[in-house]
Amino acid sequence: MNTPEKEHISDWLQGLQDTICQGLEKLDGQSNFVEDKWKRADGGGGRTRTFKDGDLIEKGGVNFSAVHGPTPPKILEALKLKEADFFATGVSIVLHPNNPWAPIIHMNVRYFEMDNGVWWFGGGIDLTPHIIVDEKAKAFHDSLKKICDTHHKDYYPKFKVWADDYFYLSHRNETRGVGGIFFDRLSEDDAITKEDRWDFVKDLGSSFVSIYTDATNNLRNKECTEADKNWQEIRRGRYVEFNLVHDKGTKFGLDTDGRTESILVSMPPRAQWHYDFQPSNEDHLRTQSLLKKGIDWVSK
Amino acid sequence: MNTPEKEHISDWLQGLQDTICQGLEKLDGQSNFVEDKWKRADGGGGRTRTFKDGDLIEKGGVNFSAVHGPTPPKILEALKLKEADFFATGVSIVLHPNNPWAPIIHMNVRYFEMDNGVWWFGGGIDLTPHIIVDEKAKAFHDSLKKICDTHHKDYYPKFKVWADDYFYLSHRNETRGVGGIFFDRLSEDDAITKEDRWDFVKDLGSSFVSIYTDATNNLRNKECTEADKNWQEIRRGRYVEFNLVHDKGTKFGLDTDGRTESILVSMPPRAQWHYDFQPSNEDHLRTQSLLKKGIDWVSK
Numbered sequence: 001m002n003t004p005e006k007e008h009i010s011d012w013l014q015g016l017q018d019t020i021c022q023g024l025e026k027l028d029g030q031s032n033f034v035e036d037k038w039k040r041a042d043g044g045g046g047r048t049r050t051f052k053d054g055d056l057i058e059k060g061g062v063n064f065s066a067v068h069g070p071t072p073p074k075i076l077e078a079l080k081l082k083e084a085d086f087f088a089t090g091v092s093i094v095l096h097p098n099n100p101w102a103p104i105i106h107m108n109v110r111y112f113e114m115d116n117g118v119w120w121f122g123g124g125i126d127l128t129p130h131i132i133v134d135e136k137a138k139a140f141h142d143s144l145k146k147i148c149d150t151h152h153k154d155y156y157p158k159f160k161v162w163a164d165d166y167f168y169l170s171h172r173n174e175t176r177g178v179g180g181i182f183f184d185r186l187s188e189d190d191a192i193t194k195e196d197r198w199d200f201v202k203d204l205g206s207s208f209v210s211i212y213t214d215a216t217n218n219l220r221n222k223e224c225t226e227a228d229k230n231w232q233e234i235r236r237g238r239y240v241e242f243n244l245v246h247d248k249g250t251k252f253g254l255d256t257d258g259r260t261e262s263i264l265v266s267m268p269p270r271a272q273w274h275y276d277f278q279p280s281n282e283d284h285l286r287t288q289s290l291l292k293k294g295i296d297w298v299s300k
Numbered sequence: 301m302n303t304p305e306k307e308h309i310s311d312w313l314q315g316l317q318d319t320i321c322q323g324l325e326k327l328d329g330q331s332n333f334v335e336d337k338w339k340r341a342d343g344g345g346g347r348t349r350t351f352k353d354g355d356l357i358e359k360g361g362v363n364f365s366a367v368h369g370p371t372p373p374k375i376l377e378a379l380k381l382k383e384a385d386f387f388a389t390g391v392s393i394v395l396h397p398n399n400p401w402a403p404i405i406h407m408n409v410r411y412f413e414m415d416n417g418v419w420w421f422g423g424g425i426d427l428t429p430h431i432i433v434d435e436k437a438k439a440f441h442d443s444l445k446k447i448c449d450t451h452h453k454d455y456y457p458k459f460k461v462w463a464d465d466y467f468y469l470s471h472r473n474e475t476r477g478v479g480g481i482f483f484d485r486l487s488e489d490d491a492i493t494k495e496d497r498w499d500f501v502k503d504l505g506s507s508f509v510s511i512y513t514d515a516t517n518n519l520r521n522k523e524c525t526e527a528d529k530n531w532q533e534i535r536r537g538r539y540v541e542f543n544l545v546h547d548k549g550t551k552f553g554l555d556t557d558g559r560t561e562s563i564l565v566s567m568p569p570r571a572q573w574h575y576d577f578q579p580s581n582e583d584h585l586r587t588q589s590l591l592k593k594g595i596d597w598v599s600k
Contacts, residue, residue: 036576050575061575171554171563237567244544245554254471254545261576263471267537269574273567275350275361276336 004198009111010066010089014047016109016205017064017091021049023209024062024095027216030055033062038259042069044087048262051095052269056102056220060095061265071114072256084114090123091205092249094266095212100232101222103129103136103177104239105212106266108249109205121197122184124159125204126167127215128177128239130232132287134300136215137178141297143211144181151200152192156298159183164293169242174291176242231284234277236268243267304498309411310366310389314347316409316505317364317391321349323509324362324395327516330355333362338559342369344387348562351395352569356402356520360395361565371414372556384414390423391505392549394566395512400532401522403429403436403477404539405512406566408549409505421497422484424459425504426467427515428477428539430532432587434600436515437478441597443511444481451500452492456598459483464593469542474591476542531584534577536568543567 021033031054039045046065051057066089076083090110097104106126113119127140141160148155159181167176181204186197243250243266253263279285321333331354339345346365351357366389376383390410397404406426413419427440441460448455459481467476481504486497543550543566553563579585 052575059573059575171560233570240540240571241544241564244541245551251545260471264541264573265575267573270533270570270572271540272570273359273564274569275352275359275565276561 003194006087006089006111006113009198012202013089013091013109013111013205014064014066016202017047017049017062019206020091020093020208021062024051024057024060024212027209027213028054028056031057036262038262040067040069040259042067044068046259046262048259048265050265054098056097056099056216057095058098059269061093061262063092063262063265065090065092065262074252074256079118081114081116081118084116084118086112086114088112092266093208096236096268097216097220099220099222100130100224100228101133101219102216103127103219104236104268105215107205107208109201111201118187119194120185120187121201122186123201123204124163124166124180124182125208125211126163126177126180126182128235129287130235131228131283132178132290133219136219138297138300140178140180140211140215143207143214145298147203147207148181148200150203151196155183155200156181167242168293169238169246171245172238172241174238174288175293176239176291178290178295178297179293227281227284230272231279231281233268233270233272234274235287237271237273239266239268240271303494306387306389306411306413309498312502313389313391313409313411313505314364314366316502317347317349317362319506320391320393320508321362324351324357324360324512327509327513328354328356331357336562338562340367340369340559342367344368346559346562348559348565350565354398356397356399356516357395358398359569361393361562363392363562363565365390365392365562374552374556379418381414381416381418384416384418386412386414388412392566393508396536396568397516397520399520399522400430400524400528401433401519402516403427403519404536404568405515407505407508409501411501418487419494420485420487421501422486423501423504424463424466424480424482425508425511426463426477426480426482428535429587430535431528431583432478432590433519436519438597438600440478440480440511440515443507443514445598447503447507448481448500450503451496455483455500456481467542468593469538469546471545472538472541474538474588475593476539477591478595478597479593527581527584530572531579531581533568533570533572534574535587537571537573539566539568540571 033049036048044067049062051060068087071086092108094106109123145156163179163182166182333349336348344367349362351360368387371386392408394406409423445456463479463482466482
């Protein structure tokens, strides 16, 4: 087997975007993706695909990009490296469902390399229920553990903790949702080759539609109250807070003159803020109590 | 006249909070402020006063705080100073009106000192119309120029440009609204004493209710369409983006373990995001075209 080259990785990820968009259109059954192609002044570009007013999905985006050029100074500083050209490609997804019982989902898989030989894979997937349904959170983590375990026994335990730490609103002292997995700067080592890393990333990416199908099955048409809808918009407000205050990808994109409308497809269609809001509904209260690190969903 | 001491400044600002809250309750005529007193673990505390469901004001806050203790490392680094105790006091206001024709307003006046003798005043006021009404933007700037000119001929021109630069969403390439004035680290120099600075800050603070009365007069009950209401929520989305991505006070507060609910009273009650939204309404389009730096509202 050959070491995957950047062109191969980028082509595969572009194909993944197609597969996922087709799968989500079928899953939704009501609306379709609309595509905007864009070019980056300094090199490369992307395909932003957005979705709205579906049966399942109220607003969402599945973005692909492959960009290159001189490495942004901020990355060079962080890596303590001299000037180098970079290449970065990835697929990024955020979906906001209509029904408050259905969860928000996010996935990102990405590859980065520089012409000085440095390269890595990064990514993650996490689930943000407006109202936590334990068996769904468990099933989500079970699926992720299964994918991880196929590739390396350390992946799930390590990447699960990493997600707990990453998808965390320190200013609220709460996690974004029930977590998932997160990983960054996965390069090769004595035991793990570039092919191994790439196989893992491909498996994760390929599982997306099936994972979101399971996560929303039996919930997407569940009856909900006006209080559930308001709570959904409050939770979406927290999603906004995470993305604009904490998310490194969003921050980096906005700081480095990225395409704002593509970056902010992650924003919910509608969000609410109330001073010192305290839920009174039992399901909402229980959800709030479960927004913490270290919950072992697989063993639930 | 004596140099104002920190206790005097803090007392006066606390009184300003009272005066402004009373004035706004009278102006609104329908709802009242609710107060939360809070203490800071490392020293000091504040009074958060929030307002909702008024006739004019849908959601807002008028906060007072006076905090002290060891200077946060981030400030020491920025000032290249060794350890010192600090004292900071201020009043912060954000009001979100019901009617999309009435503007969002923000004001902040603050005083900071360290026990090594360093001190300064800072603050500003800016108006964010959802739909720009030229004569109101002009009247707002006329009022600010008048207050500034009483104290120093350089204040208005300098602080107006500072506001254009500060209240700016670089990732959108647009200003937050029609600007106003912004100033920071105003200390004394050969020509300007601490009393002079303080007199200016007091005049600005004292003018708030009158300024917001003028800014909303004839607009607070203006007829509006569903399209105006949606546009209002989209503009509120931009307000969220500014506060969470760019505003230094918000960032600093969230980074340094400030009281989150007090910091985020600035959030609107409800906001919307749509992918690549383009207004079709003439008033909305015109507003978007005026969200830029360097407009000389006083000469309009």
